[in-house]
Amino acid sequence: MTSIDRGAVAALLARAHREVDQGLLPSCQLALAFDGELVAFEAIGDATTDTRYFVWSCTKGVMAGVMWTLIADGLDVAVPVVELVSEFGAEGGKAVVTVEHLLLHTAGFPFAPLGPPDWYDRSARLQRFGSWRLQWEPGTRFEYHLFSSFWLLAEIIERWCGATWRDVVRDRIAVPLGLPGLRIGVPVDEQQGVADVVRVGEKPPELPDVIRDDDVALFNRPEVRALGVPGAGGIMTAADLALYYQALIRRPEPVWDPGVVAEATTIRNTLPDALLGLPANRGWGVQVAGTDGSAWAHGFGRTTSSRAFGHDGAGGQIAWGDPETGLSLCYLTNGMDRDVPREWRRNIAIASLAGSCAA
Numbered sequence: 001m002t003s004i005d006r007g008a009v010a011a012l013l014a015r016a017h018r019e020v021d022q023g024l025l026p027s028c029q030l031a032l033a034f035d036g037e038l039v040a041f042e043a044i045g046d047a048t049t050d051t052r053y054f055v056w057s058c059t060k061g062v063m064a065g066v067m068w069t070l071i072a073d074g075l076d077v078a079v080p081v082v083e084l085v086s087e088f089g090a091e092g093g094k095a096v097v098t099v100e101h102l103l104l105h106t107a108g109f110p111f112a113p114l115g116p117p118d119w120y121d122r123s124a125r126l127q128r129f130g131s132w133r134l135q136w137e138p139g140t141r142f143e144y145h146l147f148s149s150f151w152l153l154a155e156i157i158e159r160w161c162g163a164t165w166r167d168v169v170r171d172r173i174a175v176p177l178g179l180p181g182l183r184i185g186v187p188v189d190e191q192q193g194v195a196d197v198v199r200v201g202e203k204p205p206e207l208p209d210v211i212r213d214d215d216v217a218l219f220n221r222p223e224v225r226a227l228g229v230p231g232a233g234g235i236m237t238a239a240d241l242a243l244y245y246q247a248l249i250r251r252p253e254p255v256w257d258p259g260v261v262a263e264a265t266t267i268r269n270t271l272p273d274a275l276l277g278l279p280a281n282r283g284w285g286v287q288v289a290g291t292d293g294s295a296w297a298h299g300f301g302r303t304t305s306s307r308a309f310g311h312d313g314a315g316g317q318i319a320w321g322d323p324e325t326g327l328s329l330c331y332l333t334n335g336m337d338r339d340v341p342r343e344w345r346r347n348i349a350i351a352s353l354a355g356s357c358a359a
Contacts, residue, residue: 002034002326005359009040012353016331019346020045025335026198029053029238032354033246033328039357041239052181052194052235053332054219056313059184059234062169062244063150063157064285064311065256067103068264069172070160072257077103077284084156087126093134099156101138102149103284104269108134108141112148116218120227125151142271142280150231153285166228176255177247182240185228194235195334196220197315203338211314216336232313238330245310245321245328265309265323286311289322301351308355316343318351325358 009032019025027045031038043049071077077100082090084099093108101107112132118124129152135143154165161168166185174182186194197216203209218224225235252258267290269282278294281287289295289308296302299312300320304327310320315336321328331350337343 002358004034004039005357008353008357008359012350012357013040013042015349015353016042017044019333019335024337024342025200025333027051027195027335028331028333030332030350031238031242031330032357033239033242034326034358036246036250038239038242041242047195047334049237049239050193052183052186052237053317053334054194054197054225055234055236055241055317055319055332056232056315057146058241058311058313058317058319058330058332059230059232060150061286061311061319062173062182062184062234062241063153063165063230064103064264065173065244065248066157066165066168067099067153067285068256068260070157071264071284072260073160075099075156075160081107081152081156084159085126085129085152088129088132088152093137094132097134097138099153100268100284102145102153104142104282105145105149105280106139106142106269106271107145107149108136108138109148110135110143110145114147114151116224119151119229120223125155129155140271142269142273142282144273144275145231147229147231154230165230173244173255177244179236179240179243182234182236182244183228184230184234186225186235188222188226191222191225191235194225197334197336199338200335201337201339201342204341207340209338210340211336238332241319241330241332242328245319245330249321249323249328250326265307283309289320296348296352299347299351301348301353301355303352303355312347316347318347320351322355322358325355327354327358329354 027047031041264284270279281290287298289300291306305324308322318331
């Protein structure tokens with residue numbers, strides 16, 4: 001029977017302290033869960049365990065969880081998007097784009113434009129969908145769809161459920177799991193205690209600055225936090241996200257159909273990730289560790305099982321659950337490091353130490 005190695009947990013927490021203690025990050029939270037309970041939950045630096053963080057693309061793992069409830073309700077991932085959102089249109093080859101393409105980041109429009117002010121207005125969003133054009137034939141290539149595909153998934157959720165994606169996350173996921181703090185979009189008058197994201201560190205001269213300071217400042221705005229950008233606007237604690245994955249790997253019903261979760265967390269996309277030079281290893285909306293040795297590049301470190309699944313986020317956010325060991329992890333920081341190699345080393349170390357906590 002799997003148990004917890006307390007010495008390994010201590011080593012994990014010590015590693016999480018390092019960058020904060022060295023003044024490289026303003027704060028972080030780390031939560032490790034096992035057997036339905038938190039094994040460790042600690043805030044380090046300028047934060048408490050009540051502090052809520054922007055989780056960036058870890059949001060995609062929660063949006064995926066909502067989509068899995070729709071699939072259990074009868075949504076077919078093979079259905080063309082235009083049949084669900086007519087405003088998306090069918091011209092230019094878009095008629096063949098399916099829901100599964102959106103979930104696997106193979107839809108063919110990774111950088112389709114949708115930002116402020118249009119993203120605040122549903123009618124403007126629908127107009128934007130119609131103007132999007134394909135860069136390649138859907139299903140033939142992987143390229144990370146940072147925002148675009150998840151805006152369409154949010155619209156599908158709204159039409160299927162008759163409520164905003166923000167309310168559906170609350171009603172279908174957060175409240176039934178007893179995790180009311182698991183939020184995508186937080187009203188302005190409820191944003192007290194949300195940590196501002198700050199840029200830290202120096203960019204290595206040989207690397208491009210992928211995330212601009214203006215991008216970070218945008219997501220600190222109250223109106224953007226309230227919007228809840230579907231691919232990156234989640235706000236929660238590390239405990240919320242660790243317990244979310246704990247529910248998925250341990251006892252998914254009644255929120256999820258276990259059969260759908262098993263299907264969703266099977267690798268369905270091994271197309272090459274041109275940025276990493278590695279297989280994409282994607283399930284329906286999540287990353288999966290896999291057996292090819294590339295798990296370290298997807299936020300899983302080097303010690304999880306091949307079945308671990310989750311989604312990492314910009315700035316070094318980590319979130320996953322491992323059905324084999326029963327562990328789930330979430331690490332969050334509000335320090336967006338310009339030194340990306342240092343961030344990657346930290347992620348690999350923390351995820352690997354977490355995966356070693358099952359004895």
